[in-house]
Amino acid sequence: MTTLIELERITKTYSSEKSTTQALGEISLRVATSEVVVLMGPSGAGKSTLLGIASLMIRPTSGKVTILGRDVAQLGESGRDRVRGESFGLIPQSPRLFADLTAVQNVEVASLNVSRANAREAVERVGLEHRVDHRAGLLSGGEQQRLSLARALVNRPSVIVADEPTSGLDDHNAVQLCTLLRELADDGAAVVIATHDARVLPYVTRQIDIISAGAR
Amino acid sequence: MRSLTLARYLTRPHLRRYRTALAITAITLGLVAYALVAIADQSANAANRADGLASPALRTIEIESFGANDDPRPLTISEVESLSHKEGVTGSAVFDVVQVAPISPNPEGVFDTIVVGVAPRYLPIQPPLKSGKEPAGPQEVVLPVALAESAGLGVGDTLTVEHIVVSDSGDREGVDLELAVVGLFDDQVKGLDDALTIYSTTDTVVGLLADESGKPASWVEERHVFPRAFLTVEELKDVDGTVGALRTEGFGATSVTTLLAGASPTLRFLDALAPVVWVIAGAMTVALAWSIATSIMTSRRPEVGALRAIGWRRAEVRSSFAMQMATLGLMVGVTAAALFLVLAAVLAVLSGIQEGGLLAWAPGPSAAWAISALSLPLLASVAFALASLPIVERLARMPADAVLRDTRE
Ligand SMILES: Nc1ncnc2c1ncn2[C@@H]1O[C@H](COP(=O)(O)OP(=O)(O)OP(=O)(O)O)[C@@H](O)[C@H]1O
Ligand SMILES: [Mg+2]
Numbered sequence: 001m002t003t004l005i006e007l008e009r010i011t012k013t014y015s016s017e018k019s020t021t022q023a024l025g026e027i028s029l030r031v032a033t034s035e036v037v038v039l040m041g042p043s044g045a046g047k048s049t050l051l052g053i054a055s056l057m058i059r060p061t062s063g064k065v066t067i068l069g070r071d072v073a074q075l076g077e078s079g080r081d082r083v084r085g086e087s088f089g090l091i092p093q094s095p096r097l098f099a100d101l102t103a104v105q106n107v108e109v110a111s112l113n114v115s116r117a118n119a120r121e122a123v124e125r126v127g128l129e130h131r132v133d134h135r136a137g138l139l140s141g142g143e144q145q146r147l148s149l150a151r152a153l154v155n156r157p158s159v160i161v162a163d164e165p166t167s168g169l170d171d172h173n174a175v176q177l178c179t180l181l182r183e184l185a186d187d188g189a190a191v192v193i194a195t196h197d198a199r200v201l202p203y204v205t206r207q208i209d210i211i212s213a214g215a216r
Numbered sequence: 217m218r219s220l221t222l223a224r225y226l227t228r229p230h231l232r233r234y235r236t237a238l239a240i241t242a243i244t245l246g247l248v249a250y251a252l253v254a255i256a257d258q259s260a261n262a263a264n265r266a267d268g269l270a271s272p273a274l275r276t277i278e279i280e281s282f283g284a285n286d287d288p289r290p291l292t293i294s295e296v297e298s299l300s301h302k303e304g305v306t307g308s309a310v311f312d313v314v315q316v317a318p319i320s321p322n323p324e325g326v327f328d329t330i331v332v333g334v335a336p337r338y339l340p341i342q343p344p345l346k347s348g349k350e351p352a353g354p355q356e357v358v359l360p361v362a363l364a365e366s367a368g369l370g371v372g373d374t375l376t377v378e379h380i381v382v383s384d385s386g387d388r389e390g391v392d393l394e395l396a397v398v399g400l401f402d403d404q405v406k407g408l409d410d411a412l413t414i415y416s417t418t419d420t421v422v423g424l425l426a427d428e429s430g431k432p433a434s435w436v437e438e439r440h441v442f443p444r445a446f447l448t449v450e451e452l453k454d455v456d457g458t459v460g461a462l463r464t465e466g467f468g469a470t471s472v473t474t475l476l477a478g479a480s481p482t483l484r485f486l487d488a489l490a491p492v493v494w495v496i497a498g499a500m501t502v503a504l505a506w507s508i509a510t511s512i513m514t515s516r517r518p519e520v521g522a523l524r525a526i527g528w529r530r531a532e533v534r535s536s537f538a539m540q541m542a543t544l545g546l547m548v549g550v551t552a553a554a555l556f557l558v559l560a561a562v563l564a565v566l567s568g569i570q571e572g573g574l575l576a577w578a579p580g581p582s583a584a585w586a587i588s589a590l591s592l593p594l595l596a597s598v599a600f601a602l603a604s605l606p607i608v609e610r611l612a613r614m615p616a617d618a619v620l621r622d623t624r625e
Contacts, residue, residue, distance in 0.1 A: 048620040057525060057617035078529045081616065085527020092619040096522035100229035109222040110526055151526065163620055 003069075004158050004190045005031040005054050010063035012049050023049040026063070029208060031159070036182060036191040038200055041210035047194035048163050050210065054192060055088050055161045056080040068158060085112060089152030089189075091162035095144040099137025103128055103147050106136050111155035122154040123147065126180055142173030149180055153189075160184055160191045166199055178203040218528070219536035226516075227543050234508050234544070241504045242548045245596060246555030248497035249588045253560065255486050255493070257579035272306075272340035272448050273472055277459055279445045280468035289466035293422070293437045296445045304450045304458070309338035310442040313413065314424040316377040316393070318367070330412065332363070332377075334424060337415035340448045341472065347371055348399025354423070357395045357416045360403035373397045382430030391427075446472075501548075501596060502603040509541055509604030513611045524616040534612040538601055541608065545600025549593030556588055 012024040024046040031037050031054075039047045052058035053065060056072060057080075065072050068087060075083065084090070097106050107119040123132050126146040131139060136147060145165065152160055160181065166174040174197070182203045185191045193200055201207065231238065279296070281288040289295065293310055300308035313333035337351055337358065346361055348371035359369065369375060375397055378390040395416070403411060419433075425440055426433045449458050455471045462469035520533055560579070567578035 052617045052620050055525075057615075057620065078531070081524075081527050081529045084525075084616070085529075088527070090525045090619075092522055092525060094518070094619075096518040096619065098226070098516075098519050101225050105225050109218050109225065110523070112218060112527075114218070 001032040001034065003030050003032045004067070005029065005192070006064075006066040007050075007054060007060075008064040008066075010050070010053055010060045010065070012046070012053065012058065013061045024053075024060075025211075027210070028063075029054070031190045031192055033158075033188050033190055034185050035206060036185045036193065036204045037206045037208060038204040039192065039194045039208050039210055040196060042196065045210040047196075047210050051161055051163055051192060051194045055090060055159070056084050086155065087158045089155065089157035089160045091145075091148050091152050091160070091165045093164040093167055095148035097136040097139075097144055097147060097151075099135065101136055102133045103136055103139065103150075104132045106147060107151050107154050110151040114154055118154060122150040125153065126150045127176070142169055142176065145169060145173065145177055146180070149177065153184060158189060160189050162191070162193045162195075164195050164197070165193060166195065166197045171199065174199045219532040220539065222523075223536045223539040223543065226540055230512060230540060230544060231547060234511070237504055237508055238544060238548050239551070241501055241596075242551035243555060244500055245497060245548065245552035245592060246559065248493055249552065249556045249592055250559050251493055252490055253556075253582075253584045253588060254577065254579055255490050256584060257582070258486055258577065275306075275450070275452055275455055276340045276446050276448045276472045277455065277462065278470045278472060279447055279462060280443070280470075281441060282468045290441045291443075291445050291467070292439060292441060293418075296442075296447075299445075299447060299462075302458075302461075304454045306448050306450050307338075307340070308445060308447040309336050309418065310445045311336060311338070312421060312425065312440075312442045313409075314379065314421060314428065316379040316424070317390075318375060318377045332412045332414055333410065334416050334421055335409060335413050336418040336421045338446055341446055342409070342415060343402045343404075345399045346402045348397075351398055351416050351420070353396075354417070354420055355393070355395050356398045356420070357414045358399040358401050359397055359414050360411065361400050362403050363412065363414070364397070364400050369397055371397060371399060379424060379427065381427040384430075386430070498599070501599045505541065505545065505600040505603035506607070508544065509600075509607040512540070513537070513604075513607045517611065517614065520611055521614055521618040524614055525619040530612045533614070534608055537608045537611060538605070541604040542597045542601040545597035546593050548600070549596030552596060553589040553592040556592065557585065560585055 007027070007029040009026050009028055010024060011022070011026050014021045014023055027050065029037075029050070039050055041047050049058060053060050056065075056067065056075070067083060072080065072083065098109075101109070103123050104116065104119045107122050108114055108116060120132055123129065126149050128139075128143060128146060128150065131143060131147075136144065139147060145168075149165075152162075162181065165177055165181070169177065178200050181191050181193070185205075193204070279291065279299075281291045291310065296308050296310050299305065313335045315331050315333055317331050334357065339350075343360075345358060348358065351358055357375065359375070364370065367375075375395045377393050377395060379393050380388050381391045382388050395414075401415070422433050422436050422440075426436045429436070429440070431439075447458070447462075449455055459469045459471050516537075520528075523533065524530075560581075563575055563578035564580050567575040568580075
């Protein structure tokens with residue numbers, strides 16, 4: 001078990017000219033290989049914010065972020081993009097696929113140095129072998145979410161990050177997706193899920209409750 | 217290169233989605249390119265035609281003895297000849313009219329009461345010949361067609377006139393003089409002289425002047441002050457400068473162009489039209505490229521947000537979408553070039569079929585065809601890429617964490 005993500009005493013305050021919002025109180029988090037960690041909490045608690053900080057999309061207001069043993073405070077914008085592209089696989093709440101590209105094309109453009117064969121493999125891995133050359137816009141919601149997972153795993157990331165991955169999915173599709181995430185963890189990836197959906201709980205190793213910073 | 221791959225994959229759907237706007241742009245560009253080539257062709261034609269801008273009359277300046285200064289500069293043959301050695305001057309002539317009375321042919325008595333003038337021949341400002349040749353030797357003249365007809369004269373005939381000679385004793389008497397008719401000129405074309413003027417060589421006119429004044433020809437050349445002279449410069453643009461220079465030298469000078477007001481309003485209109493057409497076509501291309509780019513960038517925001525979240529760098533988003541816009545522009549340009557060539561070829565063939573007909577203006581094949589066909593794709597491509605630059609930039613600046621804030625659309 002190697003620690004892949006290490007967040008120490010993280011806080012995040014969004015401030016604009018008009019208002020400041022404390023999205024996260026002080027929070028620490030460690031995620032290691034083969035773990036499925038779920039961040040639970042009510043809406044607005046800061047789950048997505050924490051996920052964004054862990055995947056280098058958001059800079060914390062204070063605290064230390066160590067990814068794969070490396071302090072990322074010094075990294076610039078494109079350096080963070082590169083680390084995220086190489087070591088992370090992201091599943092957004094809404095898949096945001098190119099509707100007029102095929103399933104395999106969507107996966108192919110996702111990551112650097114991905115061959116057509118790699119992309120096809122990833123699509124098959126999520127059980128969409130019969131949809132490889134279908135246009136993404138014609139796939140069902142559950143299929144689109146799995147394609148989003150294929151797009152996240154095609155570059156064999158060390159960490160999979162998912163924001164509300166089961167929202168809008170029926171039980172069958174939700175179970176299918178959680179099973180796939182669990183399999184990836186069993187293969188050695190670290191998985192972090194932000195959700196308030198209790199259906200993911202059977203598949204997780206650890207649950208972290210996020211309490212709204214404003215509520216404290 | 218995933219940015220190139222994405223550009224490749226998205227080009228076809230974008231072509232399909234925006235085909236109407238793209239087709240309109242291509243058709244406009246093709247038509248405009250053709251219009252510009254046709255206009256340029258018309259201008260070039262007019263500028264090269266002797267009865268158009270290439271006419272030496274437009275480059276001719278009338279000179280008089282009295283300039284802006286108090287003391288007149290005498291307009292003698294030697295003075296004018298010194299002027300004609302100036303840079304850009306292609307020819308000059310002094311001008312005086314010697315009155316003579318034709319006495320042949322009688323018995324009809326046609327010429328009984330008329331007097332005609334003999335003036336030096338200077339082609340730039342005088343009507344062209346209808347038949348015969350220009351006067352070259354002594355006593356050779358060309359007559360207006362109407363005068364020759366009424367007198368029953370033709371090329372090769374002799375016209376006998378009476379003119380005044382001052383004898384050694386100082387008496388003025390009429391003397392018969394035989395002039396050889398070597399040509400007839402078109403009196404329907406308006407020149408600067410009276411209808412009853414016949415033309416001869418400068419030497420002949422000088423000889424007549426010498427006879428009238430009782431002085432030798434050399435005296436006339438040195439001393440006789442002619443009422444006016446003409447000077448023709450090489451290029452139209454030199455006219456104003458030369459007029460100014462002549463005035464400072466003490467002559468009176470007027471450009472003949474100013475006498476022929478509105479030499480070619482149509483042509484000037486066409487010349488002014490070309491840049492306007494250019495600007496309109498350019499603005500339309502840019503506006504269409506802008507609106508297509510805006511539509512693409514707005515509709516692709518969610519997808520690009522996902523790409524940013526999974527590690528696409530801003531530069532990659534920028535280059536991918538700039539490539540897409542340049543490719544769309546290229547397609548528009550290629551279509552426009554094809555349309556241009558088809559249109560140009562069809563109209564050129566049609567204008568050849570019905571000589572002088574409705575389509576006589578259609579330009580034939582020229583280097584302009586090749587230039588248009590090659591530059592349209594390039595220009596359209598660059599215009600599309602540049603016009604969409606700010607919009608592509610806005611897309612590229614999308615933050616990576618935007619995906620965390622949206623819900624399923
Ligand atoms: N970019 C931002 N600018 C300003 N405020 C923000 C921004 N992003 C998030 N917030 C605020 O921070 C708080 C936490 O937001 P976050 O999206 O992390 O919550 P969440 O737990 O994911 O909620 P949900 O379950 O509804 O997705 C919210 O109050 C939100 O309004
Ligand atoms: Mg959230």
